[in-house]
Amino acid sequence: MTDNALSLFQLCDSNFPTGSFSHSFGLETYIQKDIVQDPETFSEWLKVYLHEQLAYADGLAARLVYEALDQDDLEKIWELDRILTVQNLARESRDGTQRMGDRMLNIAESIYEIPILSTYRQRLRNKQSFGHSAIVFTMVGHYLQVEKETTILYYLYSTLVALVQNAVRAIPLGQTAGQKVIYSFQKELKQATDKIMHLDEMDFGVVSPGLELSQMQHERVGIRIFSS
Template identity: 85%
Template sequence: MTDNALSLFQLCDSNFPTGSFSHSFGLETYIQNDIVHNQETFSEWLKVYLHEQLAYADGLAARLIYQALEENDTEKIWELDRILTVQNLARESRDGTQRIGDRFLNISESIYEIPMLTNYRNQLRKKFAFGHPAIVFTMVGHHLQVPKETTILFYLYSTIASLVQNAVRAIPLGQTAGQKVIYTFQKELRQATDKIMHLDESEFGVVSPGLELSQMQHERVNIRIFSS
């Protein structure tokens, strides 16, 4: 792994302070309904989340944004920022993603000197953009000259690692069980990355209705430890 790739991998730490530990993105609904209750059922949920929502939303967006950065097409980036936000139908998940994106941008700006991050911040201040962690992550990966496929793989890993840590607290799982899930997901992550590299742009936003419904229903769960 190159030094630049290692620098990008720093952003994958589940303890990276973006506030993602406060969001389950619908997982807590499945836990409340006793559909997810152990390592096996969580792994099943996580596979669906990875392949049926994350790949078609954040993952495909990361690929398209990386391409737009290569072509210096900033208008395409702002367009993708808007689509990523408005197609996220669950209010809690939409708001949570924006908060994570804003925090991710703040921290990344403090670590790296990247003009595109400053440009993105200006768009947010003018209310011309919403903010999304996949966009910030991809901007950093492109600046560091980390290959597109590796950037996507690292972003998927960072999201999965964060959700595993949240599941460790919420189900609860043991820390060892959580690490086993992350280990077994290495193949899943590579498969998802390969799929993203071959998706057509017209497939952007084709996500599982069940996941979207669980994210909407989270507002009304009886007991909650997550914001979404």
């Protein structure tokens, strides 16, 4: 791992304070319905989330943002920011991703002196953009000259680790069981990254209806410990 890749990997820490610990992105709905209740059923849910939502939304957005940065096409990035937000139909999840994006942007600006981050911040202040962690993460990876595929892989990993930690609290799973899930997903993460590298831009936003419905239904679950 290069020094720059190691620097980017700092953003993958489950303790990185973006507020991801407050969001289950529909997982809590499945827990309330007793569909997810142990490491096996959680792994099944996580596999679907990774391959059927994360890959086609955040993951593909990360690739497209990286390519737009290569071409210095900022308008493309602002368009992706808007599409990422408006295609997220569940209000709680939409608001959650904006808060996480804003928080990651704040922290990234305090660590790195990257002009594009300042431009993105100004657009958020002017309400010209919404903010998304996948975009911020990719801006940092591109600036550090971390390879596109590695940047995408790290972003997927950071999201997966956060969801595992939330499952440890909510199901609950033991910490050892959680670490075993993360280890077992190494191959899945590589497969998802490979798929993202070959997706067409027209695939952007093609996600599982079941996951979207669970994120909408979360507003009405009886007992909740997550915001989304």
